Amino acid sequence: MGINKKTQSCLAGIALMVWSRMALAAWEFNFQSPATKAAQTVIDLHNLMMIIIVVIFIGVFAVMFYSVFKHRKSRGHQAAQFHDNTMVEIAWTVVPLLILVAMAWPATKALLNMRDTSQADITIKATGYQWKWGYDYLKGEGEGIKFMSLTTTPADQIRGTAAKGGNYLLEVDRHVVVPVGKKIRMLTTATDVIHSWWVPALAVKQDAIPGYVRDTWFKAEKEGIFRGQCAELCGKDHAFMPIVVEVVSAEKYSQWVGEQKKQMAAAADEGGKTYSLNELMSRGEKVYAANCVACHQANGKGLPPAFPALDGSKLAKGPKKDHIAIVLNGKPNTAMAAYGGQLGDGDIAAVVTYERNAWGNKTGDMVQPADIQAARK
């Protein structure tokens, strides 16, 4: 009995500790507040299943614990010797079967609705990269908009040298903006490995598979910002490629589309501009921090052997042409992606300039957008 007493006091201690912590913090224990009908359906379905499960569970274990307390030797209970009862056995095969069929019915209905991607208003393609998401608005209002969306959580927050912000790990530089009440069809694909596009509040999760497109949809019922993460292990920075969907009113959406179009037009004719070294360096540092730092590191030392150093590398100190070519086209069979399709001429010019002048690489070289435009030909 001593063991039980000790166990009890131990349990009480733990319970007390857990309870006092509970009073202080927000203990998220259930689905996020739903923003689509599908998400609400999932919650309802889950609640229904939980009720059935808990009732069966309590039923079965009430019998077991009754038996455990009453039919014990220490109470002098004599063992019966029965070991078969066909009727009972048939009953507990058939009854669960019926319950399961009853459960499968609403599940089927919910699923069929979830997979119906027809009659969409806007089609957006999400492309998974190691480790960021790219978005193309393919059809509907905003057609032609494309951008990359990168995490903005700074390294010093991750490393614990700065206080963590409220949206730690769930913040990106550019949100996927969509209008409220419109059916958005999401296509997913990937360039390198399998990723998965997941926003819990929208109840959308779809694997993004290199070489293939998959589709899913959502229709947000309320405005707001909804955050999700990549849900399929995709390598080193799997935890650091969040997804942020911003649902806005129809007017705000049109306004956003207008702004995006203007910015894209501005970026497109950057080829004629020239910048000073300082301008290129400060812009390049930002581009580097967003795109390159995960592998080549802030100090340019990389993580050899997978991710080579840039500081003092032959590439960064050699001919400009080769350096630009690698950034534009990537390096086959390595993690080095082709940035030609992801970044504009100005950004690539800036980041190449930065890499050739940062750390110990003081080459003094400048690369202008026109050089990139020429290299793309």
Place this chain on the structure above:
Amino acid sequence: MNKQRNADNRRVLVRMLVVAVLMFGFGYAMVPMYQKFCEVTGINNLLNADDPLRNTQVDTSRTVTVEFDANLHGLPWSFKPGQSSVEVHPGELVHVVYRVSNTRDHAVTGQAIPSYGPQLAAAHFRKLECFCFTRQTLGPGESREMPVVFVIDPALPEDVNTITLSYTFFEVAGTLAEPASKPARPGA
């Protein structure tokens, strides 16, 4: 007695080994089976021209929006559909183009892989001509317009009114891919 038992044991051993070897083969057999399954159900008919529909009736009562999408997988090309979408009637023969150009100063060979959203549309999407049936080699700086000719099977389920046709171009390097002029049968 002992001899008999050893013989029995050996018989079971041999049978089990045969099963194990067969199951190893079954793992590999899943590859063509999967391919066949996808072809039959139309999920992934990658590289063969589909049979043209016989006695095609154009169903003018329905309009289907076909969207076009293009992806590059590590290729220094530019690759875009000539049109972002078209409205078609099921049964109607449709011509579209994709534009591709090589930005490198040497020839590059690529292979395009088609894919559909929603997937079930694939079974009803018949490509009669497509640049994805063969590899494409582009000379230095070369640009090309590549045609796709397709027809949507009128048997397409009623509730599908939008189909996305998406291509991904992969670079064919010595080690990367196998001859794609034949129907793909990986490892064969």
Place this chain on the structure above:
Amino acid sequence: MEATHVHGAGHAHGDDHSHHPKGIMRWITTTNHKDIGTMYLWFSFAMFMVGGAMALIIRAELFQPGLQYVEPEFFNQMITLHGLIMVFGAIMPAFVGFANWMIPMMIGAPDMAFARMNNWSFWLLPPAGILLTASMFVPGGAAGTGWTLYPPLSIQMGIGMDMAIFAVHILGMSSIMGSINIVTTILNLRAPGMTLMRMPMFCWTWLITGYLLIAVMPVLAGAVTMILTDRHFGTSFFSAAGGGDPVLFQHIFWFFGHPEVYIIALPAFGVVSHVIPAFARKPLFGYTSMVYAIASIALISFIVWAHHMYVVGMPVAGQLYFMYATILIAVPTGVKVFNWVATMWRGSMTFETPMLFALGFLFLFTIGGFTGLVLSNTAVDVQLQDTYYVVAHFHYVMVAGALFSAFAAVYYWLPKWTGHMYDETLGKWHFWLSLISFNIAFFPQHFLGLAGMPRRIPDYALQFTDFNQVSTFGAFGFGLSQLLFLYVVLKTIRGGEKAAAKPWEGATGLEWTLPSPAPYHTFEEPPVLSEAKGHA
């Protein structure tokens, strides 16, 4: 039922070691099923400690948001090795160890059918374990893909991936040889009069598990071989560039992977079907339906694999089919749970450590089964796939299921193996500590998954902090509790109260007719079973 006559039990003791090498060579060359069983069990425990240490590294990193102790690459290697080592190095060898020790004694056979092969199948394991563990130290580190080894990520990995593939090959070969041995032993070496339907339940579960293993381990070997050739020999099974499909790997892997779950669970069911009747002093309820339930679980396990991949974008008809098939598994599983409860009903129960672990198994495995039912529902699974809910679910099945049942087996059979009774007080301490800390570690993970925390991440958003801290706290408690288990076992081996031939009042079966500890050679002449009805 009693064996009326046991030959070769006592007098065989004399010539035990006379023609056997001593020291290390005894263990390397042994063909004795008891020696080999012992080696399997110690190997399994060693791997359990290694895999457990990795789990604690994972949990330590997850104690707080942010990166504290390990880099993300290393974290991914830990989750991969933890999974592979626990599944292939700890749980599976443990049950093969029990089978080696107990099945010949349960069916009245002198040894396993292929004694030499038995030796080989064990000695393949240590090199595989070393290969896996050593892959951490090669350039680029171990595979960081998770135990599922999905391409194209696994194509990107370094040499550690190739080492993992070879390790899986070796482990697969070992399991296939082991299961051929067990199946042949059960089919051919049963004592006269022991028909299949009079066989102990543990033998039944292993017979079916053996068939499952022989059917699916080669499929896994094929899948990883394809990854190997994709990596190095220019094939493109799983690369869209060459006409392959990355999703194909997932189909092949889970065609192996789902039966694998039952390969682990079925022998655990077998153990529990011995322990509960023994301590309820009442025969197992519904022996026949139990056999049918096991067989149907095994069969259905072949046709449900794609419920692990609801969100890869399969056609909706596929999702519906796999949902219905998966739901169906709940029926035979339910039958088993009901049978165990009915076995206890109106028994005369005592609660020694094996019984406690069996009850813990029953309670927690049922929770794991129910969360499995939730996950089988495709619409709900879209939200839960690849979240901590799944992590909680399979740890309830694997740890509270298979591991608790393995603990029950060790405590139940330890007197037979060592000739000593274990320390009951410490055994109960081990149970209660394990039970409580396990639940503290894994129950909160259900909440994390529901709230939206993805699995396989070294760092997480702030709202997940609280439950992660509780979970880490529990995980360390669970890990440390297992040191107590080691102590109890060592103490029992060294001495303790002498165990009777049948230390458990309600135990039945041939193994209890042998003296404790069981002599080196047993049943050299098959025992004669009485004509009485009922199974052994």
